[in-house]
Amino acid sequence: MKKYNLLISDPLSEDGMRPLQEASHIHMVMNLNWNTEQLLENIGSFDALIVRSQTQVTRELIERASNLKIIGRAGVGVDNIAIEAATEQGIIVVNAPNGNTNSAAEHTMAMLMALARKIPQAYLALKQQKWDRKSYIGVELKDKTLGIIGLGRIGAEVAYRARGQRMNVIAYDPFLTKEKAEKMGIEYGSLDDVLRIADFITVHTPLLKETRHLLNKEAFHKMKPGVQIINCARGGIIDEDALYDAIVSKKVAGAALDVLEEEPFLNHKLLKLNEVIATPHLGASTIEAQENVAIDVSQDILRFFNGDPVRNPVNMPSLDNELLQKVEPYFPISEKLGEFLIYLTDEVVEEITITYTGDLIKNDLSPLSRKVVKGMLKRHLGTHVNEVNALYLAKKRGIEIHESKTYTKKGFSNLITVKMKTKNGTRSVAGTVLSGLGPRIVKVDHYHVDVTPLGHIIVIHHTDQPGVIGKMGSLLAKHEVNIATMQVDRSNIGGDAIMMLTVDKHVHDQVLQELLLFREIHQVRIIDL
């Protein structure tokens, strides 16, 4: 059995990693001490990598990782991973989005309370033998307004907990609706509403281009005087210079920070301010969260190496069980349609249109489209192409990919039609899965056929005339090519026709040349699927 080398470069829960330890086909190397140079030097020998937030999985590292197939992020944020580079190299990235939600929400609440009651500052004074009760007068949370920016998994958990503290909550998230906010017992607002109204503001967005410095000088300007800020999401969401100035100018009364733009942070100017309390990125540092995320990511790594779809892909569409059950039977035909179609042309492909017809169309069918494109590119790119990088590689080659869906169906409960446009015209192939019989190619251009897309296939375009089939059969017999199945269809009597043969062995070029000598035969394609 093939063994896969897995590198774990950040500390993970041992209990959580047990599934990997017990897998006989995984060879696990735990190296928490490699510096960047050592990582770059050694990454080439690993098939899988698991990180938390410390290891920076840069483009350079990914480009050196010639054997890497999967990167697991034991946590939510993937801003320490060069996702685009991974996608380009066909490396799947998975994360563990649910395992640390509670811990991050609880840490946010702990920071909120510590900030409101100045607990860290008071404790520090006590440790320095100072009994000072005047300097540490706090504020109550009850009836204050908590503004939440980013109401995803963690933001929503924070909202519920803040309601438990009898706070009013106002939230802004591009996906939040008034109805959902009402159901949660919170207020829905714009970003400006949150900035304007809140007594405490906590951010829970990912760090993205759009969220970098979301809280900047202008944002602080819009806030209430005396507002307090919590960041247990990512450094970089807050412009640190702007926060510093806002605290020094007394606009902001305090800040609780679990994260800063550069980590580890020890000598940061914000840490020198009495109004700032901080923890060293501890949001997910609980026994439970660490076990959860390690289990989730370990299981996805195992699924991947067992050839099963992963649960939490970051750079591919995710497939829950329900969707998987519906689309998985169509994986082989989708890939075969792409593979088959590319054999029909020697021209540069300009455009691919994948049309889905039938019951399946209510679902996200992008996993099938990826299979089609993978199948197409496989002929020329071999194993370099996979479901992760298929769309990227197609785009890089200037191939436009379109997907369309239609309810109209004739005969088949589901039909996938793939059209390929080149400068010389359009070719198409359609396929389905027949209940109990498996994948079938049922149409090539406008001809109806019924062919299992497997093995060696000869596609012949010819004129519908008596004797063609006989001549062709004799020629193949002369070359000891045994015909397994044969399909013929035509446009009209004496018109253009197609013949599709499945044969028992690869057909050499010489046979193809001899077939083309027959006047009635216009085109021959030899396809090996």
Ligand SMILES: NC(=O)C1=CN([C@@H]2O[C@H](COP(=O)(O)OP(=O)(O)OC[C@H]3O[C@@H](n4cnc5c(N)ncnc54)[C@H](O)[C@@H]3O)[C@@H](O)[C@H]2O)C=CC1
């Ligand atoms: N301190 C720590 O140890 C931890 C930090 N995190 C951080 O927390 C972040 C959030 O985690 P989850 O809630 O699990 O993610 P999530 O994906 O469930 O929620 C993020 C929310 O932010 C919203 N959002 C995106 N752009 C926005 C914008 N411009 N304005 C307002 N909202 C916006 C999204 O619509 C989404 O609802 C992670 O990306 C990670 O960086 C997560 C876990 C632990």
Ligand SMILES: O=C(O)CCC(=O)C(=O)O
């Ligand atoms: O790995 C960690 O401890 C950090 C967790 C985190 O920041 C995340 O899950 O996004």
